[in-house]
Amino acid sequence: MQVALVGVNGYSGMTLYRLLKQHPAVDQIKLYGHTDSKPTTLAALVPVFQKETVRVRSFDAATVMAENDVVFFATSAGVTKTLALPLIAANFPVIDLSGDFRLRQPDVYETWYHQTAAPVAALAKASYGLAEFNHHLTPYVANPGCYATATLLGLAPVVQQHLIEPTSIVVDAKSGLSGAGKKLSTTSQFTMVNDNLQLYKLNQHQHIPEIMQQLQQWWPKVPALEFTTTLIPVTCGIMSTIYAKAAQPTTTAELVAAYQQVYQDQPFVQVLPADDLPTLKQVVGSNxxxxxxxxxxxTNTILIVSVIDNLMKGAAGQAVQNFNQLFQYPATAGLPDLPVFP
Amino acid sequence: MQVALVGVNGYSGMTLYRLLKQHPAVDQIKLYGHTDSKPTTLAALVPVFQKETVRVRSFDAATVMAENDVVFFATSAGVTKTLALPLIAANFPVIDLSGDFRLRQPDVYETWYHQTAAPVAALAKASYGLAEFNHHLTPYVANPGCYATATLLGLAPVVQQHLIEPTSIVVDAKSGLSGAGKKLSTTSQFTMVNDNLQLYKLNQHQHIPEIMQQLQQWWPKVPALEFTTTLIPVTCGIMSTIYAKAAQPTTTAELVAAYQQVYQDQPFVQVLPADDLPTLKQVVGSNxxxxxxxxxxxTNTILIVSVIDNLMKGAAGQAVQNFNQLFQYPATAGLPDLPVFP
Amino acid sequence: MQVALVGVNGYSGMTLYRLLKQHPAVDQIKLYGHTDSKPTTLAALVPVFQKETVRVRSFDAATVMAENDVVFFATSAGVTKTLALPLIAANFPVIDLSGDFRLRQPDVYETWYHQTAAPVAALAKASYGLAEFNHHLTPYVANPGCYATATLLGLAPVVQQHLIEPTSIVVDAKSGLSGAGKKLSTTSQFTMVNDNLQLYKLNQHQHIPEIMQQLQQWWPKVPALEFTTTLIPVTCGIMSTIYAKAAQPTTTAELVAAYQQVYQDQPFVQVLPADDLPTLKQVVGSNxxxxxxxxxxxTNTILIVSVIDNLMKGAAGQAVQNFNQLFQYPATAGLPDLPVFP
Amino acid sequence: MQVALVGVNGYSGMTLYRLLKQHPAVDQIKLYGHTDSKPTTLAALVPVFQKETVRVRSFDAATVMAENDVVFFATSAGVTKTLALPLIAANFPVIDLSGDFRLRQPDVYETWYHQTAAPVAALAKASYGLAEFNHHLTPYVANPGCYATATLLGLAPVVQQHLIEPTSIVVDAKSGLSGAGKKLSTTSQFTMVNDNLQLYKLNQHQHIPEIMQQLQQWWPKVPALEFTTTLIPVTCGIMSTIYAKAAQPTTTAELVAAYQQVYQDQPFVQVLPADDLPTLKQVVGSNxxxxxxxxxxxTNTILIVSVIDNLMKGAAGQAVQNFNQLFQYPATAGLPDLPVFP
Known part of the structure; x- marks a missing residue:
């Protein structure tokens, strides 16, 4: 299996490279930058990967397809909506970690991403790769966003089974700094992050529409959700703390049973016993x-706490999960099943 | 003014000592431990205060009253309910930072604190010192809890003015580790806290009843509130992120105006302009x-974000505020008005 | 006393503003930016000081001298060497927190700061304000660098008394991120600092020459010192860990006695008892x-561990100490004497 | 290959379990506690490994040897000096991560570990497994300490080749908190570690004698070394910053060439190019x-900066390296070759 990776210099891309290197089905990873990027090496782009002298070449769709069996895009929003079009036309296998093909409706993309969307015909060929719930992937997989993954896996059982008041959902999501990417900003400086909490993108986070799109597919009666994002002084990890009024009185034990039933065959979802709530350390480093x-x-309130490593299950790990599904490898191939602790 | 401080070795006590030392009206601070504690020095109890050779003596109510004009208790729950009784009987001025006299009903105290309450007659002589709202303090001031202070100041305008659905309040509170005190536990070890988030005391935090007691005094229709606490990897700081359904459609500008009106004369409450939400750094180190x-x-949801330094406004700082009010000193005497930044 | 502060938007400037506001001798603080800066307010420059609506005006030497009794410059290297010249000519009192007037020899400045130096005549009128050792300040005080302060106070007794081999000094200095200032860089992003250590400016730190200048004034036989700087994941604090071979065998008790004798009258230097070494927490928040x-x-080695808060004793705090000395206020006026702990 | 692991509940043990689970030659891992420990499960001992229901049984030497091909001990000092004796007698393959068999001379062990040593005959059968330098392992491998590994790999070329003054070595070592283990103490609480630096075990760290033993084997003229350890607010990672006077003037380029030559065939040692110094992030998560x-x-000083992940190369990773060597598996089998970044 020859694998192409476009955009290795971002945090998701680095993580994906590390995972693919130890994936048993991957023979070789070829690295690509933007279409007009200068040839370089991974070590030059990512200094902590000082040993990796593998080349990074500029992207050319035809060459990439000729030389590889699959392409991973770990690029920023706005790149694949043009760069990937030849691959879509060719039905070439792609896992796209960006947001460009997650939203079916171009106007929704344009509202939340503040730029023009990919062509409708191209959007129609993409499938939303929330790995535990989408078992019929098209060759073009739109890998979900990190907040969307944590929140949707947390909400799926109660939404699918109509266990909550659909107008009452509140999500208080917390994320580490790697989710904000490598771009320099005052917000991401150590002196502003250490010993601090910062809310950002209030009611404007671009993962909100993909959460709503999926929730409404499960249950059209969910009209909207209150969703806040708070930067916390950690590097990796997302916690979605979710509150909703119960549709009718229930018990913790009933809820745990419902969650266990939904996720019983899923190797990457841990449903905790009653009275136990997860910490980030329970998952960071794993998928x-x-x-x-x-x-x-x-208060007749259901509390759901859902945690993931934003670069693993929330990006590169889920991308490998989708890769495994697309090519029918074992679900857990190449993916660490234990967190790094301490 | 001669001031007694009982319990200097805890985090609130240390902070209180530091504040009182620079208070213009305080001539001398005398330190006391438990009734049967061995004489020692502050430097021995708190190594970072290596220069402070002031003595710490064992507590004797009569002596303490004879030698001082006021007593601050920065002791754990369960201490003042017996130790302070002679002072209450004598109507001696006391600021009590513990939870023993915050709840009027003994049975509520016993349910949440898992121990017997102070005598009813003694409880009746205490006043709850939420400084911005209680202007008629009795000589025995029960200083509010840290979560209660952040949450009540955040909720006061919308509850007092009935701007929200009273059954819809959700509080997602986050606290730094100094709130957990000095006691050694797995939960407070660096390896468990660093790069982690941990929820704790789910629906069982002892600050819930004092929040409810005050909310119901403001508006009896508030039946309960959903309240979670999450430990974050910072030393000081509490953020109460509060969600509630609006009673009727409103605007952010109207809400800001309501808050500004309530707090316009309060030197220690900052109401931020519309579209601005506070960070911990905005307050840590100040009152x-x-x-x-x-x-x-x-979503028809009102979001309120309220932040304090848990050891200042949430404990020692508010205690000094109450001391100033009790003795009619200027409200800001001895209290830092700027955060320590960075 | 009317006080001017130029450069309030940097970390040292903010800290200085906070200290001067509570200084008993300061009636008013006027703020100035660069000569051509637009008028603004402190709240606009430093968002966490949201309450401070004091104006920040552009700098004009004549106006500044007319309106004030003293000027503090908390500006970057390269500013005062031109901006302060009219004040020097007028023998106007200045405390300069930058490096422009610390080095007597222009060529040394030019080697380490990579820019032209101030005129020799101006340099000659400045005095190096290492507060514990310079008791004859000229009106123009060059406030020492943070690493220089920690290192010089740590070395003074053994160098002045020739207790070490002068060729054997090794300084392994560690600093928090506030020392690096507000400028955005990859090095100061949270994701690079958290859980990491980074050495920087190897053998090239601009505080080396001011350390050497002072050491050689104390003992001309010190030829050079090995000095490394490591960024640690804290916001404030410097630790200088210093190693040197003893000139002749000694004991810890003798060394402690020597240090206590040198610093016995200094309110801002704590000499710890034998077998005790300081932590950052012992000083951060204090001067x-x-x-x-x-x-x-x-190994016949003397180990000296010297810690300061880089923004207090290493910058703004020592500036206030020099201000107190220049105007003959009590040494401790306006300066916190206890660390913020926890 | 059937593998026994004794002491999975410590940080080294957990890490070892995680590595062995993904080792291609390991068929099954059996877990053992102390001789009289109650049967339990890994999930019960290590809550973040909630999915691992594998049993942990009490240790019995005969059973352990009968059921397994090799035993890893990740136990505290003082355990294997008795528990492992039957395995030594049987020449059974053991990798011992504790300090009990690292020192050849019982009196040295007793001086530094403050307890009686293993029998001399048993000590004589152990080999010190500094993986890059010991290619003739006996069946009983004493895995080096974390500080010792970082320091010895950093010093090996200059000591073996006599490039330094042997009396001039100074090691300023910094370590994250996982090196201190799980035991609760004031020193390891978050409030004492966050935003702080703490020196500990001054001149008394038990890794000093194993460093000296190895250095003197390489060059008997090294009489001692100055060695300090500072706790830094990170979870994983050790940096040994090493200073020594050059035996004769040299250049950075010559030194880099010497290091590259010594380590050219070592897959787990990265020698950085001239003018580049490593950060913890360059290695944490890798071996x-x-x-x-x-x-x-x-100053005629050679500076050497050596970094490792204390739980990987400094404990569990090097243990797997030794396991690979003992059983002639590829050197890199089961070991991650890229750091986890960010």
Whole structure:
């Protein structure tokens, strides 16, 4: 299996490279930059990978398809909507970690991403790769966003089974700094992040529409959700703390049973026993999503806590999961099943 | 003014000592431990205060009253309910930073603190010192808890003015580790806290009943609130992120105006302009509470973000505020008005 | 006392503003930017100081002197060497926190700062304000660098008293990120600093020449010193870990006695007892320097650990100390004497 | 290959379990506690490994040897000196991560570990497994300590080739908190570690004698070394910053060439190019040691910076390296070759 990786210099791309290097089905990884990027090496782009002298070449669709069996794009929003069009036309296998093909409706993309969308015909050929729920991938997989993954896996059972009041969902999501990428900004300086908490993109986070798109596919009665994002002083990890009013009185034990039933065959979802809620350390370094649920009878509120490593299950790990599914490798091939602890 | 401080070895006590030392009205601070504690020095109890050779003596109510004009208790729950009784009987001025006299009903105390309450007659003589809202303090001031302070200051305008659905309040509170005190535990070890988030005391935090007691005094229709606490990897700082459905459609500007009106004369509450939400850095090191509000018309949800330094406004700083009020010193005497930044 | 502060937007400037606001002798602080800066407010420049609506005006030497009694410059290297010349000509009192007037020899400045130096005549009128050792300040005080302060206070006794081999000094200095200033860089991003250590400016740090200038004034036989700087994941604090061979065998007790004798009248230097070494927490938030010493007879090595808060004793705090000395206020006026702990 | 692991509940043990699980030659891992420990499961001992329901049984030497091909001990000092004796007697393959068999001389062990040593005859059968330098392992491998590994790999070329003054070595070592283990202590609480630096075990760290033993084997003229350890606010990672006077003037380029020559065939040692010094991030998560060297002609000092992940190359990773060597598997089998970044 010859694998192409476009955009290795971002955090998702680096993580993907590290995973693919140890994937048993991958023979070789070829690296590509933008169409007009100068040839370089991985070591030059990512200094901590000082040993990796593999070349990074500029991207040319025809060459990339000729030399490889699959392409991973770990590029920023706005790149694949043009760069990937020849691959879509050729039905060439692609895993796209960016947001360009996650939203079916071009106007929604344009509202949230503040740029023109990919052509409708191209969008129609992409499938949204929320790995635990999409078992019929097209060759073009739109890998979900990190917040979307944590939140959707947390909400799936109660939304699919109509266990909550659909107008009552509140998501208080917290993310480490690697989710913000490598771009320099005041917000991401150590002196602003250390010993601090910062809310950002209030009601404007671009993962909101892909969450809504999927929730409404599961249950059209969900009209919207309150969703905030808070930067926390950690490098990796997302916690989605989710609150919703129960449709009718329930118990924690019933909820845990419902979650266990939904996820019983999923190697990468841990449903915790009643009265246990996950910490980031439970998943960071692995491809797992860990979920704890609780029912508070005094407020009739269901609490769901869903945690992932934003670069693993929230990006590169889920991309490998989708790759495994697309090529019918074992679900867990090449993916670490234990967190790095401590 | 001769000031007694009981319990200097805890984080609140240390902070209080530091504040009182620079208070213009304080001539001398005398330190006391438990009734049967061995005489020692502050330097021996708190190694970073290596220069402070002031003695710490064992507590004797009569002596303490004879030698001082006021007593601060920075002791754990369960201490003042017996130790302070002679002072209450004598109507001696006390600022109590513990939870023992915050709850009026003994059975509520016993449910949440898992121990017997102070006598009813003693409880009746204490006043709850939420400094911005209680202007008629009795000589025995029960200083509010840290989560309670952040949450109540955040909720006061919308609860007092009935701007929200009273059954819809969700509080996602985050706290740094100094709130957990000095006691050694797995949860507070660096390896468990660094790069991690941990929820704790789910629906069982002892600050919930004092929040409810105050909210119901403001508006009896508030039946309960969903309240979670998450440990974050910072030393000081609490953020209460509060969500509630609006009673009727509103705007962010209207909400900001309401908050500004409530807090316009309060030197220690900052109401941020519309579209601005506070970070911990905005308050840590000062006695301020900073509050940002936002209305999301899509979900009809009011978001309130309230931040404090848990050891300042959430403990020692508010204690000094109450001391100033009790003795009619200027409200800001001895209190830093700027955060330590960076 | 009317005080001017130029450069409030940097970390040293913010800290200085906070200290001067609570200084008993300061009536008013006027803020100035660069000569051609647009009028603005402190709140606009430093968002966490949201309450401070004080104006920041552009700098004009004549106006500044007319309106104030003293000027603090908290500007980057290269600013005062031109901006301050009219003030020097007028013998106007200035505390300069930058490096422009610390080095007597223009060529040394030019080698280490990579720009032209101030005129020799101006340099000659400045005095190096290492507060514990310079008691004859000229009106123009060059406030020492942060690494220089920690290192010089740590070395003073053993160098002045010739207790070490002068060729054997090794300084392994560690600093938090606030020392690196506000400028955005890859090195200061949270993702590069958190969970990491980074050496920087190897043998090229601009504080080396001011350390050498002072050491050679104390003992001309010190030819050079090995000096490394490592960025650590903290916001504030410098630790200078200093190693030198003993000139002749000694004991820890003798060394402690020597240090205590040198610093016995200094309110801001703590000499720790034998077998105790300081942590950053012992000083951060205060203007103190804490020093621990140890003699290892097996290697005949003297170990000195000297810690300061780089923005306090290493910048703004020492500036206030020099201000107090220049105007004969009490040494401790306006300066916190206890660290912020936890 | 059936593998036994004793002591999975410590940080080294957890890490070892994670590595062995993905080792291609390992068929099954059996877990053992102390001789009298109650049967339990890994999930119960290590909550973040919630999925691992594998049993942990009490240790019985005969059973362990009967059921396994090799035993890893990740136990505290003082355990294997008795527990492992039957395995030594049987020449059974053992990798011992503790310090019990690293020192050849019982009196040295007793001086530094403050307890009685293993029998001399048993000590004589152990080999010190500094993987890059010991190619003739006996069946009982004493895996080196974390500080010892970083320091010895950093010093090997200059000591073996007599490039330094042997009396001039100074090691300023910094370590993250996972090196201190899981034991609760004031020193390892988040509030004491965050934003702080703490020196500990001054001149008393138990890794000093194993460093000296190896250095003197390479060059008997090295009499001692100055060695300090500082706790830094990170979870994983050790940096040994090493200073020594050059035996004669040299250049950075010559030094780099010497290091490259020594380590050219070593897959887990990265020698950085001249003027580059490693950060922790360059190695944490991998089994690498990265080394940068520099010569300062002004002070005639050689600076060596050596970094490792203390739980990988400093413990579990090197243990797997030794396992690979003992059983003649490829050197890199089962070991990650890229750091986890960010």
């Amino acid at each position: 797992d999503c860990a979920i704890g649920v609780n029912y508070n009878p005094i | 301020d509470c900073a509050i940002g509000v936002n209305y999301n018309p899509i | 103190d320097c804490a020093i621990g010493v140890n003699y290892n007879p097996i | 690498d040691c990265a080394i940068g060297v520099n010569y300062n002609p002004i």
